[in-house]
Amino acid sequence: MFFVAAMVMYFLGTALSLAYLLRRSEALSNILLIVTGLGFLVHTGALLTRMITGGSAPLSSFGEAMSFFSWALVLVFLLVEFRNRVPVLGSFILPIAFISIVSAAALPQEVPTLEPVLKTVWVHVILSMLGTVGFAVAFAAGLMYLIQDGLLKSKRFNVLYAKLPPLDYLDRLNQQSIVLGFPLLTLGIITGALSAEFARGSYLNWNPEQTGALITWLFYFIVLVGRLTVGWRAKRAAYLTIIGFACVVLTFIGVLMKSHGTIA
Amino acid sequence: MSALTFIVVGLSHKTAPIEVREMLAIPPSRMDEALERLIRYPGIKEGLLLSTCNRVEVYAVVEQAEAGYAQAQEFLADTHLSLTSERLTPHLYRHADDRAMTHLFRVASSLDSMIVGEPQILGQIKDAFESALTHKTTGVILNKVARKAISVAKQVRTQTKIAENAVSVSFAAVELARKIFSTLRDKSVLLVGAGEMAKLAAKHLIAGGVGRVMITTRDSQHALDLAQRFNGTPIPFDQFRHEMAEADIVLCSTGASHYLIRRDDVQAAVRRRMNRPIFLIDISVPRNIDPAVKDVDNAFLFDIDDLELRVEHNLNERRGEAMKAERMVLELEVTPTIVELRKRADDIKQGELEKALAKLANLSPQERNAVEALASGIVNKLLHGSLVTLKAEAESASGAFFVEAARRFFNLNGAAVVGPCTRVRDGSDELSVHAEESEGAPPLGCAGLPARDPGTDG
Known part of the structure; x- marks a missing residue:
């Protein structure tokens, strides 16, 4: 259930990033990054297991494409954040990543032949x-x-x-x-x-x-x-x-x- | 028990006018001589001199507080021929032990500065400490205290926003520029006119790294002079509107009574800049840039009122942060007070118990326990309320008064205490230093706790 865990983490990350946006304190930025980073790792795990059980890259359905999209988006956010230190970017990107992973979950999950x-x-x-x-x-x-x-x-x-x-x-x-x-x-x-x-x-x-x-x-x-x-x-x-x-x-x-x- | 006491005697912008301060100021060139003179006083064991334009202070470790005060005052009066000790008295403040430490912490954290949060003071304290170290006028105690003060100041700086925002109009301009341009390094600034404020702002911008400076004034000779001063390029006054497209930042302050830069000028400049943002600051009164410029896309215009509003806002913010910082410094004081209070109560309890038990020799172990429990119970119940109040009030604005009051009520200015972190062993000069310097360690102020580690600094 890596996938659900990732979804939960992204939800937390999104909530934290929005709270971060509205509060003066910078304190949330670290927690936000840790939660998002963990979510990303779990999500990577989910994609890998899917790849192993599915036998090919986990991208044959639209749901899986959305999941990949969300994964790559979070990756890019983390990369930009590490380079430029702009946690506020998360407040704008993580909601998109979260919506994508949710829509991935809502779409049919069976691997189409x-x-x-x-x-x-x-x-x-x-x-x-x-x-x-x-x-x-x-x-x-x-x-x-x-x-x-x-x-x-x-x-x-x-x-x-x-x-x-x-x-x-x-x-x-x-x-x-x-x-x-x-x-x-x-x-x-x-x-x-x-x-x-x-x-x-x-x-x-x-x-x-x-x-x-x-x-x-x-x-x-x-x-x-x-x-x-x-x-x-x-x-x-x-x-x-x-x-x-x-x-x-x-x-x-x-x-x-x-x-x-x-x-x- | 021989004891050493940490004291401070000094004056600052809050207690003495500039006339007095400048007489006492010790220029760096005369620091050596002054330190040597200070340490020659027989009662002064360790000494450190802090002299800035806003304060002159003697920090010293002395054998006896009152004598130490007198000698430090004499030292200060001796710095200038026309000064007498009596004339200084009304301007001086003097603190010992915890009070002296708190004072130093507040000074280092820039809480006692004219502009609260200004960053220079920490550097000045470091320098003062350095000179004292070079002249070996500090010892175990002063070394500890000074290092702790520096670390407290850094902590205050990183954990509060006390020094974060611009509190001058010219610096506010730089702050705004940084919200438009991530770096000023490759940016160019055009100075239109040469008002004082604009020159100051230009200086800040150059210090901030601005790459290129262009200057135009109605009087072309003046522009040339200024260009030389700022290492910039003079621009003929009748062409500056055209050159504006080259400038990322336009600083305008002339005596003109009409708009020098109009909406169309800026519109044209932005177009020629291919929509790269342009930042205009109008520090002139009456204004020299048409306020309608604000409607031009990618042009950002701020006038003197905007900048002053920023400064006002930042000052307010700083005041709030200063409160936080005061609390942080106070925490360092309230903890030792609580520890001392506990210890005093314990000592009393132990003493009375021994007396009572000596009289009641034939008690069974059970009865003995009951008596001890009774004593502990009374002490703890009595103390509990005071400690809770003390902790709670330390957070409030009047916290310092509460700590002071508690210390007086419980008579906590024990002579054996040398600063809150050090003790002196009977009859010997060997000092024991308890407090750790690492950040995670309990805050300074462990008087009364068993001494540990013979001093390693001295």
Whole structure:
């Protein structure tokens, strides 16, 4: 029952991170990290046992993909936290990770038997999910940016102001997340198309998942190019990455509608 | 029982005007001479001198408190020709033992400073300690006390937010800048006009690591002079709006009576900066930057009122943190008081019991136990309430008074106590030091506890 334990830990981590956000004291940040770190370890254990019993990478159903997404998101949070010491990032990322792991639990758990040709579908899932993790972090950074920008503009120097990192750090985090996430999503889409070709003989059949993914890809492409060429940074970048993440969430819902739990 | 006492005699910004303080101040160049003069007094066994612009204090370990006070005062009066001991008296404070320790702890923790929480004082105490060490004027006791004071100050610093926030307008500007830019290192600042406050803010920004300074004033010669002073680049006044795009931080303080920087100027600058944020500080009165600039995306404008509000807020915060810090220092005092109180009660009980038992020679073991239990019961019941109150009140704002009152009620200023952490053995100079220096150890103040470890410092 590693999985349930991880879920509980993430719930605690989320609750702690929100409490941390609203209190002046820094004391919670350590407990928050310990709980989240433990949750992450337990979650890793859950993924590994699943892999051993399932015989392949535990990524053949959408539920498992969500679980992996949540795992990778927590991993990225822990990495960023260790490098830059920004526990407040957890207050924005851990809720997303928690929602993901809960939805993973709510989705059908049985391992669907795949066609032998689809045994490699996990490559597509891992790449797409890692790309999505990048966008989720960019979303969190964007949201934090807008809040901090608003607080500075309205000169409200409250607890949140004290906890949030400087604007240019958030903007940089936003940029780096997209710069890393975008190529991963690109590769994810390509491998997905290849999988589809193997399975059904066509690269693209405009189902909700594929349509959503392409729209998302195009959107982030424009965001990235806009940033690098005409200076779509700071506030605008923050808005755009929030909209972009909405696209991602819609795509997920599309996948859900299409497959009722299975991918490809 | 021969005993040594730790004392402090001194004056500070709270007790003496600058005229008196400056006469007593001991410049670093004369520290050697002063320490040597201090230690020559026969009653002064160990000495340490703290001289800053806000205080001059003599910390000493003496044989007898009153004589020590007199000698320390004489020493202070001797620092300046035109001073007499009598003239100093009204300005001096003098404490012994625990009081002296608490005083030093409060000073080191910057609780007694003019600006509570200012960071320099700890460094100054370290320096004073260093000089005393070099001149070997400290011994076991002062070494312990000084080190403890330094560690208490560090603890206060890390566990409270006493020194966290800016309490000057110019520094508040830097603090705000740090919420926009994570590093100032590669940033550039444009100084428009040369008001005093702006110059000060610029200094803080440069100290904070700002990479490049541009300066513009209406009088181009003035800009040149300033550029030299700040190691910056002078910008012709009629071009500065154009150069603004190069600046991450704009500091404006001129005597102009109209807006020098308008919304459109900032809008254009932000556009040319490809939306990189720009931070504008207007310290001029009347204002020189159009307040409408606040509506420009990625431009952050703060005026003098905003900065002053920040300072006010930070000062309030600091006051709250100072209360916390006071409590931390007080904890160090209340614990030894409780220990002493217990010990005193125990001594009395033991003494009375022995007397009574001597008279009642034919008691059965049971009866003996009953008498002992009776004595313990009375003592414990009597003490319990006082101890609980003492502990509870130590947390409150008037805690210091309670501790003081308790010490007086129970007559706890025993002469054998040398600072709360040291004792002197009969007839010998050997000192025993009890308190541990590590952070986890019980706080200083273990008077009355059995002595342990012959002093290793001296």
